Amino acid sequence: MTSITARCRSLPFQLIRTAAVIGATLFSLWSAQAQAAEVSVAVAANFTAPMKKIALEFEKDTGHKAALSFGATGKFYAQINNGAPFGVLLSADDTTPEKLAKEGKAVADSRFTYAIGALVLWSAKAGYVDDKGQVLKTGDYQHIAMANPKLAPYGAAAMEVLNKLGLTAQVQPKVVMGENIAQTYQFAATGNAQLGFVALSQVMENGKIREGSAWQVPGNMHEPIRQDAIVLNSAKDSEAAAALMKYLSSPKARDIIHSYGYSN
Amino acid sequence: MQLNAEDYAAIWLTLKLASVTTVLLMLMCTPLAWWLAHTRSRWRGPIGAVVALPLVLPPTVIGFYLLITMGPNGPIGKFTQALGLGNLPFTFAGLVVGSLIYSLPFTVQPLQRAFETLGTRPMEAAASLGASPIDRFLTVAVPLARPGFITAAVLTFAHTVGEFGVVLMLGGNIPGVTRVVSVQIYDHVEAMEYGHAHLLAAGMVVFSFMVLLALNWLQPKAEQRA
Numbered sequence: 001m002t003s004i005t006a007r008c009r010s011l012p013f014q015l016i017r018t019a020a021v022i023g024a025t026l027f028s029l030w031s032a033q034a035q036a037a038e039v040s041v042a043v044a045a046n047f048t049a050p051m052k053k054i055a056l057e058f059e060k061d062t063g064h065k066a067a068l069s070f071g072a073t074g075k076f077y078a079q080i081n082n083g084a085p086f087g088v089l090l091s092a093d094d095t096t097p098e099k100l101a102k103e104g105k106a107v108a109d110s111r112f113t114y115a116i117g118a119l120v121l122w123s124a125k126a127g128y129v130d131d132k133g134q135v136l137k138t139g140d141y142q143h144i145a146m147a148n149p150k151l152a153p154y155g156a157a158a159m160e161v162l163n164k165l166g167l168t169a170q171v172q173p174k175v176v177m178g179e180n181i182a183q184t185y186q187f188a189a190t191g192n193a194q195l196g197f198v199a200l201s202q203v204m205e206n207g208k209i210r211e212g213s214a215w216q217v218p219g220n221m222h223e224p225i226r227q228d229a230i231v232l233n234s235a236k237d238s239e240a241a242a243a244l245m246k247y248l249s250s251p252k253a254r255d256i257i258h259s260y261g262y263s264n
Numbered sequence: 265m266q267l268n269a270e271d272y273a274a275i276w277l278t279l280k281l282a283s284v285t286t287v288l289l290m291l292m293c294t295p296l297a298w299w300l301a302h303t304r305s306r307w308r309g310p311i312g313a314v315v316a317l318p319l320v321l322p323p324t325v326i327g328f329y330l331l332i333t334m335g336p337n338g339p340i341g342k343f344t345q346a347l348g349l350g351n352l353p354f355t356f357a358g359l360v361v362g363s364l365i366y367s368l369p370f371t372v373q374p375l376q377r378a379f380e381t382l383g384t385r386p387m388e389a390a391a392s393l394g395a396s397p398i399d400r401f402l403t404v405a406v407p408l409a410r411p412g413f414i415t416a417a418v419l420t421f422a423h424t425v426g427e428f429g430v431v432l433m434l435g436g437n438i439p440g441v442t443r444v445v446s447v448q449i450y451d452h453v454e455a456m457e458y459g460h461a462h463l464l465a466a467g468m469v470v471f472s473f474m475v476l477l478a479l480n481w482l483q484p485k486a487e488q489r490a
Contacts, residue, residue, distance in 0.1 A: 074454045143354055148437065151454050176354045176436030179454070187436065191336040192353040 036063040037240035040085060042076040043068050044092035044227060045182035046117060046154060046199035050260045051090065057256070058247050064240040072180035074151040080105060080232060087235030088244055090114060090227070092181070093153040097230035110231035114248045115262035117225035118200035119157045121215040124191050129213040135195065136167055141174065145187035145196035148177045154184075157222040158197035164221050200261035207259055216261075227262075265459040273440045274448040274464075281356070281444060282424040285363040289371040289420050290413070292364075297375035298401075302384070315372045318365055323429025330362050330434055354436035359444075362430040370419040378412020379405070414482055422475040426468070 043051045048070045055066040069076075073092040080086060080100065089106070091097050094113065101108035121136065123129045128139070135141070147155030155177070162168045176192075178184030181199050188196030200216060203209055229248060235241035247253055257264065267275075300312055318326065334340045334352040341351050352358030382405060390400040406413070428446035435442030437451070445464055452461035 072454060074456070078453060078456060142350065143436070145436070148451065150451070176438060179432065179437070179450070183433075186331070187353075190331055190353075192331060192334075192351060193436075 036065065037238060038065040038067055039087040039235060039238055039240035039244055040067040040069065041088045041090060041244065042080070042084070042086040043070050043090045044073050044076075045070050045152075045180040046092055046201055047090055047115065047227065048182065048202075049205075050115075050201060050256050050262070053256050054248070054253050057252055058244060061252075062240075062243050062247065064243050066240075066244055070182065072151055073153070075180075085234060086232055087238055087241045088229060088231055090229050090248075092117070092225070092227055094226040094228040097228040100230060100232070105233055107231040107233065107236055110245060111228055112245075112249070113226050113264065114229045115227045115257050116219075116264055117154065117227055118219065118261050118263070119154060119161065119217040119222060119225065120198060120200040120203060120261075121195060121217060122188060122198050122203050122209075122212055123195050123214070124189055124212040125194065126211070126213055129195070129215050131215055133165070133215040133217070135215075136162075136165065136171060139195070141194035143176050143187070143193035143195075144171060144174050145176050145178060145184045145193035145198075147181045147184045147197070148179060152178075152180055152184075153225050154181045154197065154199055157217075157225055160222040161197070161217055204261040205259070207261075219263075265463060267463055268460070270439055270443075271445075271448060271460065271464060274443050274445045275467075277356075277440060277442075278425055278444040278446075281359055281363060281427075282421045284360055285367055285424045286371075286417055286421045288360070289364060289367060290417055293368070293371040293375055293416070297372050298379055298405075300372070300376045301379035301382075316369050318367070319369045323366065323427070324433060326362065326365055327430045327433025330358075330365070330430070334358060334361070334434075353434050354438060354442060356441055358434055359431055359442055362434050363424045363427060366427055366430050367420045367423045370423045371416045374412050374415040374419060375409070378409035378415075381412075382408050411483055415479065418475060418479050418482075422472060426472065 041051070041055075051068060051070075055068055059065055069086070073089075073096050076084070076086070076089060076091075077096050077100070080089065089097060089100070097106060097111050100106040101111060121129055121133050123135075129135050136144075146158040149155035149159045159168070162171055176187055178187055181202065184196055185198045185202045187193040188198060197217075200214075203212065203214060229245060231238075231241050231245060254264070296315070300308060300315070330340075331353055332338050334344070336342075336345070336351055344350065344352055349357075352361055386404050386408060387400050390404045391397075395403070426446065427444065428450070431442060431444050432447055432450070435444070435447065437443050437447055443451075445468065449461050449464045449468070452458070452464065
């Protein structure tokens with residue numbers, strides 16, 4: 001009897017103690033998270049390889065975590081418009097971040113150019129692409145891959161180059177289109193398209209073309225592919241997002257970005 | 265808001281792809297389903313599993329492997345080149361090959377089920393009346409298994425119409441050649457052309473509903489006849 005009453009009497013105290021333990025645990029979890037937070041980043045497909053490296057260094061140096069999603073900038077724009085929980089957008093262009101800022105979906109003064117992309121005409125075959133791109137005119141290739149110019153800046157740049165060379169009509173029937181630059185690379189890398197207009201960063205490693213043959217398209221043949229980063233509204237007050245933006249212009253990040261052929 | 269020329273091209277291409285795929289699969293799968301329904305071979309299990317694989321595999325897996333094997337360095341690619349056909353990715357023929365795999369279980373399984381339901385007795389009866397195997401099959405089995413044929417054809421057609429992942433990976437998005445409706449919708453959405461996307465997407469919903477409804481109506485009638 002007594003033991004039961006004793007237990008009953010102590011029940012409220014037990015509850016309080018349990019609540020205190022749970023509370024303390026939650027608080028410690030929360031404060032740990034405040035120190036090392038996570039930011040989700042939408043990354044333009046062409047920036048996949050460098051960003052993976054940068055994210056690793058970023059985590060090592062700051063303790064914050066960057067969760068990366070890769071894809072077409074146009075798709076990210078649509079997803080952000082429909083409430084996708086991205087904190088930072090690393091766009092493949094400068095117009096999309098500008099548009100998001102104007103529409104009040106992103107923090108306008110956070111926008112900056114993290115990389116200027118370079119376009120390259122690439123073939124998985126060694127010795128196939130000459131260093132002036134004459135292969136476009138003379139080569140007997142069946143397919144040339146490029147990103148959809150309507151959706152991807154690298155595709156639009158590729159169209160500009162064809163127009164400037166006066167080869168649009170000749171090349172157009174051979175064009176196969178990737179939904180983004182990653183799929184475009186995939187078409188060329190599997191050899192299904194003998195040629196492809198891809199991002200230099202996709203075929204370059206440590207300042208060299210990894211394999212195959214390439215013509216680096218001179219930057220004056222198309223509008224500069226200015227790739228802007230911007231903080232989205234959902235991460236307005238996120239420490240991790242601010243840290244990542246700062247980290248992108250750190251010397252360490254700059255070195256990685258340059259080693260993939262981007263300028264800035 | 266109206267469908268534009270590219271939308272119509274995509275619709276036409278989709279219907280063409282689905283029709284060709286359905287006809288080819290019905291021809292190829294009838295003997296296969298018959299064999300699966302009646303064999304006692306120990307290969308029945310493994311082959312049945314292979315037939316069902318596309319049901320559980322993501323289209324990206326099928327698309328990825330087809331892109332590699334049908335490419336210039338892949339075994340199928342080398343074979344088609346030797347035949348003088350070139351490589352299949354980015355061509356209508358390539359999409360047909362992809363669709364044949366992608367829609368295979370939707371043809372085989374209803375047919376197999378129909379043949380199994382049939383049992384062996386009607387065929388034995390026909391045989392005892394002196395009908396040759398082909399005669400037995402055409403005049404006894406086919407009419408009796410009609411509901412199965414209808415289901416298989418309708419499902420194969422509809423499933424091919426709805427194909428997305430395989431054509432995206434294999435097709436190269438060429439207007440009039442490989443850009444089917446599902447890819448066209450994807451493009452519209454990515455380009456923020458929601459009006460166009462809605463038109464086509466709603467069309468797909470209505471189409472799919474009609475197909476399933478038609479199947480529902482056709483089925484009991486066909487069964488009664490059987």
